[in-house]
Amino acid sequence: MNWSRLTALATCALLLSGCTVVKTTAHPVAIAPSTVPFGLLDPTIPFTNQLKVTFAERSIYFVNAQGRLVALRRLLPTPHTLNEILNVMAAGPTSAEASDGIGTYVPTVVHINQATLHNGVGYVDLSPVFLALSPVGQQRATAQIVLTAQAAGATKGVRITVAQQPYLAGLPNRRQVSVVTPADVRYLLQR
Secondary structure (H helix, E strand, O other): OOHHHHHHHHHHHHHHOOOOOOOOOOOOOOOOHHHOHHHOOOOEOOOOOOOEOEEEEEEEEEEOOOOOEEEEEEEEEEOOOHHHHHHHHHOOOOHHHHHOOOEOOOOOOOOEEEEEEEOOEEEEEEOHHHHHOOHHHHHHHHHHHHHHHHHOOOOOOEEEEEOOEEOOEEOOOOOEEOEEOHHHHHHHEOO
């Protein structure tokens, strides 16, 4: 490229750099709802006529500073599944909640492989890392999963499998069960 073309190109770029399509102001300016483009204020998802997004609050159980399980509310798009709710729990508390002393008994390395709900019983499959937790850690993580699942509709308990293999949950009274009910884990609830 010769120097005159390069100089002309640089000059044009310099002149255009001061141009903008959007007017700038020193302060924010309110936009009239009638001027918002593409139907972005419509009650439906943009570019559709029928899809509406609704949200519902769900209880997700976490651990307070005293080591007790407490329900915190999360806003989730509907419809949501047990799997989605438990994955929100497995993601742990928000940074604001963590700064308030909220934690989790379910480490983020434990993945919820699958979770379904049938006739009031939750069926939850966990990753094999769950078995690496101490027996007490497994009891507490199970309690957190069961109470969160109960709030989502698993009122008759939760059957846990690990990598699709049956898991017998050990309870503090040395009893082992294949279906853990909310009554089995109430001892960890905030009183």
